[in-house]
Amino acid sequence: MSTTxxxxxVTPSYFDGSPVDHTWVTTYDNRAHPYRDDRxxxxxxxxxxxxxxxxxxxxxxxxxxxxxxxxxxxxxxxAL
Numbered sequence: 001m002s003t004t005x006x007x008x009x010v011t012p013s014y015f016d017g018s019p020v021d022h023t024w025v026t027t028y029d030n031r032a033h034p035y036r037d038d039r040x041x042x043x044x045x046x047x048x049x050x051x052x053x054x055x056x057x058x059x060x061x062x063x064x065x066x067x068x069x070x071x072x073x074x075x076x077x078x079a080l
Contacts, residue, residue: 004076009059009067021061023069024051027076030058031066047076 027047041048059067
């Protein structure tokens with residue numbers, strides 16, 4: 001089994017009055033690798049799983065300065 005570290009990010013919802021934040025998962029730490037769009041992510045051989053179809057270059061949150069809410073190793077073949 002191949003393992004990769006997955007990073008989980010959060011940013012506030014962009015809909016006024018939305019009760020939830022947006023979360024997404026990457027195979028890279030966007031604090032160290034601030035890719036500007038999904039083409040840069042793909043060119044670097046990394047993965048990005050979208051939240052509502054919108055690319056977020058970094059996370060942000062009142063509770064988590066960088067937007068990182070966790071990371072965990074996992075099998076990228078099961079995630080794709």
